[in-house]
Amino acid sequence: MDDSPLIRERIEKLAAWRAxxxxxxxxxxxxxxxTSEARQRAxxxxxxxxxxxxxxxxxxxxxxxxxxxxxxxxxxxDAAGRLQLIVRSDEVGTDRFDGWVRRFDPGDLLGxxxxxxxxxxxxxxxxxxxxxxxxxxxAPPPEKFHGLQDAEERLRRRYVDLLASPDVRAxxxxxxxxxxxxxxxxxxxxxxxxETPVLLPVASGAAAAPFLTHSNWLDETLQLRIALELPLKxxxxxxxxxxxxxxxxxxxxxxxxxxxxxxxxxxxYWAYADYHDMRGLIEGLFSRLAEVAADGAPPSSPAAQAAExxxxxxxxxxxxxxxxxxxxxxxxxxxxxxxxxAEVARFDPSxxxxxxxxxxxxxxxxxxxxxxxxxxxxxxxxxxxxxxxAKAHRSKPGRVERFELFYRRFELANAYTELNDPIEQERxxxxxxxGRPDDRYAYDADFLEALRxxxxxxxxxxxxxxxxxxxxxxxxxxxxxxxxPQVRRR
RNA sequence: GGGCCCGUAGCUCAGCUCGGUAGAGCAGGCGGCUCUUAACCGCAAGGUCAGGGGUUCGAAUCCCCUCGGGCCCGCCA
Numbered sequence: 001m002d003d004s005p006l007i008r009e010r011i012e013k014l015a016a017w018r019a020x021x022x023x024x025x026x027x028x029x030x031x032x033x034x035t036s037e038a039r040q041r042a043x044x045x046x047x048x049x050x051x052x053x054x055x056x057x058x059x060x061x062x063x064x065x066x067x068x069x070x071x072x073x074x075x076x077x078d079a080a081g082r083l084q085l086i087v088r089s090d091e092v093g094t095d096r097f098d099g100w101v102r103r104f105d106p107g108d109l110l111g112x113x114x115x116x117x118x119x120x121x122x123x124x125x126x127x128x129x130x131x132x133x134x135x136x137x138x139a140p141p142p143e144k145f146h147g148l149q150d151a152e153e154r155l156r157r158r159y160v161d162l163l164a165s166p167d168v169r170a171x172x173x174x175x176x177x178x179x180x181x182x183x184x185x186x187x188x189x190x191x192x193x194x195e196t197p198v199l200l201p202v203a204s205g206a207a208a209a210p211f212l213t214h215s216n217w218l219d220e221t222l223q224l225r226i227a228l229e230l231p232l233k234x235x236x237x238x239x240x241x242x243x244x245x246x247x248x249x250x251x252x253x254x255x256x257x258x259x260x261x262x263x264x265x266x267x268x269y270w271a272y273a274d275y276h277d278m279r280g281l282i283e284g285l286f287s288r289l290a291e292v293a294a295d296g297a298p299p300s301s302p303a304a305q306a307a308e309x310x311x312x313x314x315x316x317x318x319x320x321x322x323x324x325x326x327x328x329x330x331x332x333x334x335x336x337x338x339x340x341x342a343e344v345a346r347f348d349p350s351x352x353x354x355x356x357x358x359x360x361x362x363x364x365x366x367x368x369x370x371x372x373x374x375x376x377x378x379x380x381x382x383x384x385x386x387x388x389x390a391k392a393h394r395s396k397p398g399r400v401e402r403f404e405l406f407y408r409r410f411e412l413a414n415a416y417t418e419l420n421d422p423i424e425q426e427r428x429x430x431x432x433x434x435g436r437p438d439d440r441y442a443y444d445a446d447f448l449e450a451l452r453x454x455x456x457x458x459x460x461x462x463x464x465x466x467x468x469x470x471x472x473x474x475x476x477x478x479x480x481x482x483x484x485p486q487v488r489r490r
Numbered sequence: 491g492g493g494c495c496c497g498u499a500g501c502u503c504a505g506c507u508c509g510g511u512a513g514a515g516c517a518g519g520c521g522g523c524u525c526u527u528a529a530c531c532g533c534a535a536g537g538u539c540a541g542g543g544g545u546u547c548g549a550a551u552c553c554c555c556u557c558g559g560g561c562c563c564g565c566c567a
Contacts, residue, residue, distance in 0.1 A: 005536070006500050006518055048525085068530085069523040088524070106517065120525045143501040143516045145528045152497085152559045164501090206567055227567085253566050254491095350564075362567085387567085404567090414567065462567085477560095490558060 010138040013103045017133060020099075024136040029111045032059040035076065035083035041116035042124040050117035050127045058083060058126065059111040059134060061163065064144050067101050073119075074104070076112060076126075077166075084125040085112050091129065100131055106144065107137035107163075155485050174293060174303070175469040175481055181292040182266065182465070183246065185285050191242040191268055196231035198224060198248065204444045205229035205389075209252040211261075224250040228267040229389070229460065230447045233418065236271045236458050237450045244268035246465065257477040258410050261486055264465040271456040275401045275417040278459040279378060282405060282413055283312045286376065293472035302474025306407075314376040314405070319365065320383065326368035332361075333383060333398050340364070358385035373406035388428050390416035405463075407471050415461035422451035 017024045038056050045051060060078030067073075070089035075082055089097040104110065111134050117127040142148040147164040154161040154168075161168050183193060201220070203210035205227030215222050228245045235243045249265040270278060287310045294307035320332050329335070329343065340360040344351045347367055351360070361383050369379070380403045381396055390400035401417035419425050429443050469481035479485040 004500065009518060064527075064529095066526050066529050067523085068526050071524040071526075073526050073529080075527075084527070086525075090524080119527085121527080123525085123527065125525095140500050140517055143528095145516070146502045149502065150497090150559090153501095155559090160501095208566070251566080256566090257561090259566065348564085389567095411567080488558065 006140050007138050010105060010136065010140070013105070014136045014138065016103060017136070022133065024133050026132070026134060029057075029059050029132065029134055031057050032111060033057060034080035035060060035078050036080035038083055038116045038126050039081070039124045042118055042126075045116070045118045047118050047122045048120045050115045052115075055113055055115055055129065056126065057111065057113050060109070061137075062104055062106055062108045062110055063141075064106060065101070065104065070097070072097070072101050073125075074112075074128075076110070079169075081166075084119065084123050085114070085128050085131075086117060086119060086125045087128045087131070091127070092131075104131070104133070105137065105140070107139070107141035108133065109135040109137065152487075155479055155487055156490075158483055171469075171473050171475065171481065172483060174473055175465075177292055178289055178468055178472060179246065179465060181289055182285065182468070183244075185288055186244045186268060189242070189281065191244045191270075192240055194232070194235060194240075194243050194245050195247065196225075196228060196235075196245060200225055202444060203227075204447070206251075211250045211252050226251050227462070228265055229462065230444055232267055232269045233455060233458070233460070234447065234450045236269050237453050237455050241271040241456075242269070255479075255486065257479075258467060258470070260466065260478045260482055263478070263482075265462060266465050267460060267462040269418070269458055269460040271458045273459050274457065275403060275415055275459045278415045278461050279380075279403055282415065282461055283314055286310050286314075286405065286412070287312050289468060289472060303472050306472050309407070310376050314378055316378040316380055316403075317369075318381055319379050320381070320399070322369045322379065323361075323365050326372065327364060329364075332364075356385070358383070358387070361386050370406065370409055373409055376405065376407045376412075379404045379406060387416065388431075389419055391419045410467065412467055412471060413461055413463035415459060418455065418458045418460050420451065420455035420457060422448055425451055 014024050033056055035058050038058055041051050041053065041056065058076060058078065060076045060083075062074055063077045063082065064075040065072065072087040074085040074087060076085055077083075087097065087100065092100075111132040112126055112128050113130040113132075114126040114128040117125045119125050142160060142164040148154055148157075148161050162172075187193065199213070199215070199222045201222060203223040203226045205225075206229070208226040210223040210226055213222050213224065214220070226249055228247065228249065232243050232245060244267065246264065246266045248262060250262050251259075252261060253259065255261060268281075270281070290303070290307040290310035293303035294301075297303040324330055324332055327343070335343075337357050337360070340357060341351060341353070341355065344355070344360050344363045344367075348363065351363070355363075365379075373379075381393055381399045382390075382402045382404075384390075384392060384398055384400050387400045387402050390402045393399040393401050403415050404411050405413040419428070426448050429448070466478050466481050469475070470478055473481060475481050
């Protein structure tokens, strides 16, 4: 691992520091200020001037070194940005100058003391009086101009991707800002942030393959949750009325640009409200998130475009009407399963002969309508067959009270008026159990027991935080907004 | 699961079509330069061409297999 000549050279430099009695991994660097502070003070100066005020101390990673005879320019980068250090031999002394130039390498973490200054070319700088090695990097960083480009290495060694690319750091900062704004939005609307179990005897609330693990204590197989839905609804039964949770869920399925086996789910449940109320809440949330994303972003950026697009009210289309309009089919709700299968087979000959009605309708919608859903769009009132956990529509027979929010052709959020009839819920669970094995919802007897105590009329919503980040950062793949995505072992 | 593409120095990339001693830039080494900013100039060094097998006098290059990755399709609330 450490047999590269480049690493050996750096280890030799490290030994040289120690030989001079300087610890290359010191314990602390008190009084350090962000580089932005030095830049702000330097901004007031003319080219070639130095600030006569108190000295400033900064710390960060050495990104580039330009030695120009007896003057050297170091680019130091911290979380606040980049600062040029001007190191002059006649200021710091010949011996120290030569030692620093020889022993500091790009990638090293170092501290600097000096006076804010502007170079003769006007660059915001620090006129250095002292440099301190804070941690020697013995591995060389990626090339300074292109950074780390190899897609595989960027995922496997995210720390290198991050240290080499301010853009990548900015993307994950934006993700964190979106999460914070989202929590604040729910908090401000009197939703209670809660945490429910990740480890469960049976993962339920969605149709997805779970990951399995084992409890030594219980000597039982446990499953990692695939959704947050059922525990949160239990909390409504318990009288908490408005709850939300943000946390990881796990689905033992393939990854692609919008799916990842480990992802961050957000779900919120609201008692004494229906899906119309939820649509208003979600419209407000997403327009707020888009504003947050656009704050400080350039006008043509994906975030700025999103802020423009997510201005309420969002377009609303009826599932069946949109499908009929786009596909040319008529009376879709009356079509037999044979007719639906024949329609799907026109573009997908491999459609399984036992595909249920709900799946066929989803396929048709995905084929004809989803590709047109670039702008934020609520798709409402799905056929009952596609949605087993939602409450039947109060006025449209054969439909449920549900909406999905689409943007850039993928689903961003999914909500319904919740089914709260315990008898009906049990019937639907049993119906699912008799379906295809990979299609079933896990039967959750304790949840049915909870419903018997009375779940208020309620609405709930779920969405993937990763997809929010994907939509508002303009990233190409969900892996680009997950710090450490799953990768196959080499 | 199917198709297409990629893997060459620590990093960014040429070279592969048409087989003939492995190239550049950055980073690192040595030397020069007191205001550069992808600094610049000179010298020297740096390789399991992803791995394995095959064809051939000769393979980074052609063929097959394997590993890893990307894109598209399929699957997936």
